[in-house]
Amino acid sequence: MDATSFRVAVIAFESQPGDAARNCVLIADELARAATLGVQLAVFPQSCIGGHDTAHAEAFDGPSIDAIAAAVDKTGVAAGVGWIERAADGRLYDSYAVCFARGARVRHRKLHATHGALHGGNRFTVFDTPFGVRVGILIGGDNDVVENVRMTALMGATLLIAPMSRAASRRATLAARAADNGMYIAYAHPSCDESMIVGPDGRVLARSNGARDGCIVAQVKPALAEANSGRRALAARRPDLYEPLTRQGHAFPLAIETERVQARGALPLSFAIVGRNRTAS
Helix, strand or coil, rough: CCCEEEEEEECCCCCCCHCCCCCCHHHHHHHHHHHCCCCEEEEECCCCCCCCCCCHHHHCCCCCHHHHHHHHHCCCCCCEEEEEEEEECCCCCEEEEEHHHHEEEEECCCCCCCCCCCCCCCEEEEEEEECCCEEECHHHHHHHHHHCCCHHHCCCCCCCEEEEECCCCHHHHHHHHCCCCCCCCEECCCCCCEEEECCCCCCCECCEEEEEEEEEEEEEEEEHHHCCCCHHHCCCCEEEEECHCCCCCCCCCCCCCCCCCCCCCCCCCCCCCCCCCCEEE
């Protein structure tokens, strides 16, 4: 095993809406099982703690995340889990937390809120891990916006955690995003048939294919990501050409510069029209 490689698991998990305590117990059981497989990071779906039940929203330091953190300390397996967060100002967010052993926690809030009661986050989340690599998080439909995934890559993410709920399938688009940006993507979905782990070349490394246990595992090797063509494409970017992308609305192209034919002499031309039975020129 490489010094900075690590084993990541994606766990297809069907939560019980409104029953956070039960869901946390089941997540703890999954972490214990993941530990027996040598997993260092287990990724669960969006809102896996309590579903989208805003009536039972909790703080980042509330009982549910505390329970997950305790399970992480017990098993030694870091965990990514989603829940509806109630912030100190009372606002609600579709959030995701990654808990590490010895108390370290990272939180991300979904950027593009789709539920009327929820607010959208205002920043990308990319962070260093004990595994020696940087990890980013994008929740649900945030992964549909190509600039969001590109930003996590530009901020140094080798692995993107992409937790989903039971929405439309994003298997094909996420494989393309992985190849475009030279990064691993852990796609966590409640359905066994959807969950997968994709490599930096867009190849599916692990897929459950309906396995009953709902747990898939793959090795993340940062050296492979660094040598990938997607990373070379990042280095070849021309940000000075992309300024229109920062403007609001759909006003691009703002100006079109076309090549024009100018009368500066004669140019000999020839052409042929090819028919079924003859050629004329």
